[in-house]
Structure formats: C-alpha cells, structure tokens
Amino acid sequence: MEKDIEALVSEHPFFANMPQTYRSLIAGCGRNTFFEADALIARTGDRSDWFYAIRHGRASVEIHAPGRGPIIIQMLEPGEIVGWSWLVEPYQWRFDVRAVEPVRAIAFDGACLRGKCDRDPVMGYDFMKRFAQVFVERLEAARLQLLDLYGSPAR
Amino acid sequence: MLTAPFRVRRNRRESPDTRTLELVPMEEREIPGWRPGQFMMLYAFGVGEIPVSISGDPSRRDALTHTVRAVGSVSRAICAAKADHVIGVRGPFGAGWPDRADGRDLLFVAGGLGLAPLRPAVYAVTADRGRYGRVLLLVGARTPETLLFRADMGRWRKRGIDVQVTVDAAAPGWMGAVGPVTRLIDRAECDAGAAVAFVVGPEIMMRVAAEALERRRIGLDRVFVSMERNMHCAIGFCGHCQLGPAFICRDGPVFPYAGLKRWLEVRNL
Numbered sequence: 022m023e024k025d026i027e028a029l030v031s032e033h034p035f036f037a038n039m040p041q042t043y044r045s046l047i048a049g050c051g052r053n054t055f056f057e058a059d060a061l062i063a064r065t066g067d068r069s070d071w072f073y074a075i076r077h078g079r080a081s082v083e084i085h086a087p088g089r090g091p092i093i094i095q096m097l098e099p100g101e102i103v104g105w106s107w108l109v110e111p112y113q114w115r116f117d118v119r120a121v122e123p124v125r126a127i128a129f130d131g132a133c134l135r136g137k138c139d140r141d142p143v144m145g146y147d148f149m150k151r152f153a154q155v156f157v158e159r160l161e162a163a164r165l166q167l168l169d170l171y172g173s174p175a176r
Numbered sequence: 177m178l179t180a181p182f183r184v185r186r187n188r189r190e191s192p193d194t195r196t197l198e199l200v201p202m203e204e205r206e207i208p209g210w211r212p213g214q215f216m217m218l219y220a221f222g223v224g225e226i227p228v229s230i231s232g233d234p235s236r237r238d239a240l241t242h243t244v245r246a247v248g249s250v251s252r253a254i255c256a257a258k259a260d261h262v263i264g265v266r267g268p269f270g271a272g273w274p275d276r277a278d279g280r281d282l283l284f285v286a287g288g289l290g291l292a293p294l295r296p297a298v299y300a301v302t303a304d305r306g307r308y309g310r311v312l313l314l315v316g317a318r319t320p321e322t323l324l325f326r327a328d329m330g331r332w333r334k335r336g337i338d339v340q341v342t343v344d345a346a347a348p349g350w351m352g353a354v355g356p357v358t359r360l361i362d363r364a365e366c367d368a369g370a371a372v373a374f375v376v377g378p379e380i381m382m383r384v385a386a387e388a389l390e391r392r393r394i395g396l397d398r399v400f401v402s403m404e405r406n407m408h409c410a411i412g413f414c415g416h417c418q419l420g421p422a423f424i425c426r427d428g429p430v431f432p433y434a435g436l437k438r439w440l441e442v443r444n445l
Contacts, residue, residue, distance in 0.1 A: 081354065093346045096354040098363075121351060165356035166344045170381040171288025171318050 026051045029127050033074045034100040035151060043144045050133035056080075056120040062103060063118040069106035071128050075099050078124035083117040091117065095162070102155050107131030177411070179219050179264035180205055184257045185239055191322045193246050194289065195255040196231065198239040199263060207237055212296035213272030213402060213430045217410050218242060219264030220253035227407040227425070228254075229293035230268065234300055240265065243292035243324065269410040270429050273297045273374055274400060281309040281366040283394075285385050287316045287357055287377025291324050293402050293429075294376050298328075302335040309371075312338045312364050316357030316381070319343050320350050340364075357381065361388040368393045375433070376402045383440060386433045396434035403429045403436070419445065 027048035030036050036044055054073070056062055062073065062080055073080075080103055082095040094116070097103055103126070106114050112131065138145030182199035190196050201207055210216075212234055219225040226248075232241025246255040257263060282301065286294050294313075301311055313332065317323045320343055329339045340360050342353035353360065357377075371394050375385045382401045389399050405417035405424040412426030420439035422428065439445060 081348070083348070091348050093348065093350060093354050096352070098353075119348075162355050162359065165358065165384060168380060169318065169344070170356065170384070171290075171316055171322070171344075171377060 026053065026127065029053065029076065030074075033076065033127065035074055035102055039147060039151075043147060046137050046141070046144060047129070047134065047148070050130045050137065051127045054126050054128040056124040056126070058120055058122050060120045061117060062120055062124070063114040063116070065114055065117050067114050069104060069112045069114045070131050072102060072104035072107050072131060073126040073128050075101050075103060076125045076127065078120060078122045080124055081119050081121050083119060085117065094166070095159070096121070102152075105152060105155065108135075108152060177266050179217075179266050181262050182240065182265045184259055184261045184263060187257060187259065190243060190324050193255075194243060194324060195246070196241060196243045197254065197257065197263075198232075198241050199265060200239050202262065207240055208268060210234070210268040211272035212300050213293060214268040214270050215293075215429060216240065216242065216265055216267035216269070217407075218244075218254055219266070220250050220257070221262070221264060223253040224250040225264070226250045226254075227269070227410060229402070231292040231295045234296045235303055243289065243295075245289050266410065269425055271427065273430055277372040278307055279309060281371040282311045283361075283364060283366060283371055283373040283389070284311075284313040285357060285361065285373060285375040285377075285389075286313070287381035287385070288318070288322070289324065290376030290378070290381070290402075291315055294374060295325060295328070297374060298332060298337065302332055302337060305336050310338065310366055311336065312340065312366060314357055314360040314364065315339070315341045316360070316377070317341070317343050318345070320346050320352070356384070358384055358388040361385060361392060364392070371398065373399045375399060379404070379440065382433075386437070396437060397432055399433040400430055401433050401436065403431060
C-alpha cells in the first residue's frame with residue numbers, strides 16, 4: 022500500500038527531482054484520497070492537520086465575504102498543492118477549499134511530516150524550499166490580483 | 177485627415193460598462209481600408225475626440241466596429257450613442273500587428289478591454305488557420321461578467337484556437353481558471369523558441385505578461401504590444417503621445433516590446 026503512495030508521490034510535479042529516500046519518507050505520511058464534486062476539502066478556521074497534492078480534478082480556494090457570499094480567489098489545478106496552514110501555527114485553515122469537480126489527491130498528515138522534517142533537517146530544508154516556491158507564486162498572484170490589472174481604462 | 181460623419185448602425189452591450197458599435201459612413205463615402213491593430217479617432221460632437229481601436233472582423237467591410245468602455249466624458253457619450261446617432265470618424269491610424277508569424281505558434285494575450293484591439297487579428301488568423309502552428313488566446317478579466325466577446329470565443333475554439341480564460345475573482349459555479357493571466361502564460365503549451373506573442377491590456381498587465389513570456393524563453397523581439405497614450409492629433413504632430421523617441425500614434429500603437437522596454441521602465445515618462 023505504501024509503495025503505491027510512493028509511486029504517486031514520485032509522479033507528482035511538486036516532488037520532482039526530490040531524492041528517492043525523501044520521497045519514501047514523505048510517502049509514509051500520505052494516503053490516497055478522493056473528493057466528490059462540490060465537497061468541502063477544507064473549511065476556514067478548522068484545524069489544518071492535512072495538506073493535499075492534487076492528482077486529478079480542480080479545487081477552488083474561496084473566501085466568505087459578508088453580504089456577498091463565497092468568492093473564488095484561486096483555482097487549483099492538477100499538479101498543485103492545497104494547503105500550507107499545517108506548516109505554521111496555529112495550524113488552522115485560512116480559506117475554504119472546495120472540489121469543483123471530482124478530485125483525486127494524495128493527503129499528507131501534517132503532524133507526521135513536521136516530525137520527519139524536524140528529525141531530518143536536510144530533508145526538511147528541501148521540503149520547505151518547495152513550499153517556499155508555492156508561497157512565492159501565490160503571493161505574486163495575489164499581488165497582481167490586488168493591482169486590478171484589467172481595470173484601468175485601456176481602449 | 178478630416179473627420180467624416182458615420183451613422184451608428186448598431187450599439188451592443190458587451191459588459192456593464194462596455195459597448196460595441198457598428199458605424200456606417202454617410203454622404204456615400206466608403207469605409208476606409210484598415211489593418212488589424214490600427215485605430216480610429218472617434219468624435220462625439222460637442223464633447224470631444226478619443227482614439228479607439230478597430231475591433232471588428234477585417235473580412236467584413238460593411239461597417240467599422242469599435243468596442244468602447246465608458247470611463248470618461250467622450251467614451252460615455254459614444255457608449256450612449258443610439259442607432260442613427262452620428263459620430264465623427266478619422267483614420268485609420270498607426271501600424272497594425274506584424275505579419276511575422278507564418279508557420280509559428282502564436283500567443284494572443286489579452287487583459288480586459290485589450291481583447292478588442294486583438295480581435296481583428298484573431299479573426300484574421302481563424303480565416304487562414306493553416307498558416308500557423310498552435311494558436312492560443314489567453315484572456316484575463318476581473319470577473320466572468322466583464323469578459324468580452326464570449327460568443328466569439330466558442331466560435332474561435334471551433335476554428336482551432338485554444339482559448340483560455342482566467343478571472344481575478346468569481347462566484348461559485350465558475351469552472352474556469354482564477355488567477356492572473358501570467359499563470360496561463362506559465363502553462364501555455366507552445367514552441368517557445370519560435371513562438372510570437374501579441375499582448376494588449378493596461379500597461380502594467382503588458383509588463384508582467386512580457387516578463388512571464390521572457391521566463392518562458394520567448395524572446396522580447398517576438399513579443400508585440402499595443403500601446404495606449406494620450407493621442408490627440410493621431411499623425412505625430414502634437415507630441416502628446418510621445419514615449420522616448422517614438423510617437424505612439426504614428427510609430428505604433430503596435431511595437432516590439434524589446435525596443436519599448438527601456439522607455440517603459442522610466443518612471444513618470
């Protein structure tokens with residue numbers, strides 16, 4: 022069973038070029054998971070014990086605005102990561118995440134991974150660099166969305 | 177070049193603040209010849225004149241088509257013009273999109289109203305689809321409600337254009353991408369070593385799009401942008417639209433980004 026997860030981890034772009042020994046260790050904290058379309062993967066404020074590597078399907082990151090209802094602020098595609106709240110205290114989801122179509126993903130136990138990263142800081146550093154890339158991409162995207170790129174009066 | 181009177185034949189709503197007008201000449205005049213990427217000066221009598229790109233199908237010569245967002249007094253007056261209303265027209269002006277993409281992959285990148293100046297070029301490509309490799313149209317908009325030319329997108333997909341849309345935010349039910357248009361560029365499948373890109377949108381959007389294209393190894397000499405500046409005379413006399421050594425109205429509005437980049441980096445220019 023664990024070998025299956027290891028194969029799935031090896032195929033996922035987030036873990037590309039990671040040493041096999043690390044992938045094996047990380048796979049030990051993972052399991053295969055599935056969400057039906059419209060299922061809530063994460064809810065704002067809930068404890069964040071997991072993160073997900075999407076294999077198939079797409080998931081929307083949503084924020085609830087009073088009087089406006091939910092607003093989709095990002096659409097996550099296959100090959101992307103759902104969730105970083107498991108990395109930083111107080112380990113709570115900051116946004117809702119919803120499957121907009123059936124989603125197959127690898128679910129990782131955050132506490133299990135934090136423990137392994139603490140015990141093997143070299144692997145932990147490799148892992149953090151990958152998450153740093155995710156943070157940077159999402160921060161840049163958020164800044165561009167804040168700029169209201171399409172709003173100024175072009176022709 | 178003198179202003180000629182044109183009659184509004186049709187005024188169609190594209191989004192809450194954007195209209196597409198079809199204009200036909202009066203006084204037995206003919207519609208002037210034009211190329212995709214060129215613009216006209218539209219005059220709302222008694223209000224003022226603004227530059228507006230031609231947004232219609234270049235194979236149709238029965239009317240001039242312009243898409244206008246109501247943002248100022250002149251554009252509001254033009255958007256409000258009903259059928260049979262008369263609008264003054266001068267042009268066409270400027271250089272159009274270059275005809276340099278034969279056999280290559282072609283990326284159209286449009287932000288917001290930027291799809292309007294690209295639309296004639298997309299029409300031209302669909303009419304001669306075999307001349308090009310992969311053709312992608314990457315469109316960014318604020319919300320699904322502000323997307324322009326949605327009916328066209330379906331038709332273009334059927335003609336072999338890979339149309340991808342992203343919005344900054346959406347209500348549940350939206351199934352497309354959400355995020356900046358640069359994300360579409362990062363994922364675009366194309367032969368980056370030879371691909372040509374045409375980019376139109378607000379200046380900040382064109383800059384970040386050009387940076388994303390350069391990261392994909394699409395050389396900036398193969399990235400073309402359509403610039404917007406304060407154009408008045410449209411023939412390079414008044415100097416209002418000068419950017420570095422170039423007059424946007426006369427030398428542009430389409431430029432290779434490689435030559436323009438250093439001037440766009442000068443603050444307050």
